[in-house]
Amino acid sequence: MSVWPIAVPGLSREQLARQIEAIVERLPANALAQIRIAGEIHRDAFAGMRLRERVHTLRPDVIVQLSYRGIDFVAATERTAPASDSPPPVSPFAEVAGAGKRIHSATPTNLGALPVRRGVYAMYDGGGTLLYVGKAANLRSRTRAHVQDPRGTNFFNGWTTQIARVEAILVERDEEALEIESKLIRALRPPFNWIGT
Secondary structure: OEEEEEEOOOOOHHHHHHHHHHHHHHOOOOOEEEEEEEEEEEOOOOOOOOHHHHHHHHOOOOEEEEEEEEEEEEOHHHOOOOHHHOOOOOOOHHHHOOOOOOOEEEOOOOHHHOOOOOEEEEEEOOOOOEEEEEEEOOHHHHHHHHHHOOOOOOOOOOHHHHOOEEEEEEOOOHHHHHHHHHHHHHHHOOOOOOOOO
């Protein structure tokens, strides 16, 4: 069975359907796959989409399970606007870490540009959606571990293949790293961090 994670923040209903269809079209004949959907979305967002029916119509030879375990349902008033309606993304570190912190940036191919120091990092997809926030004693080593092992270690197996950019800041103490990481996770609710951590 292959596993395909999708982060829903910023996606319209049609964009989500197109992403699912693109995954299904790429599956080999008679495949068994699971699509794991994660992130914040309105409770009625899937109403009337008939995703299972669309998948079966598109590829009756494959078996695809849609998993919504990673979804955090929110009230309509809490939803964030789709990425296309939003202003350009601002680093989550700008507000939490203060003006004195330098923000280091890298792509999955040049993670060697990140310092070999303690810090907090944020991972984004190609559209600028924040996917994950973490802390590390060695930023370079930890971010490389994410990128080099696309299987991941939790329910969102494979999410790291979506990483297009990494931002990081340095901190002096583990307590500071934990505090910044926790603030960012609670405030921004990245889809591949377990909510409530």
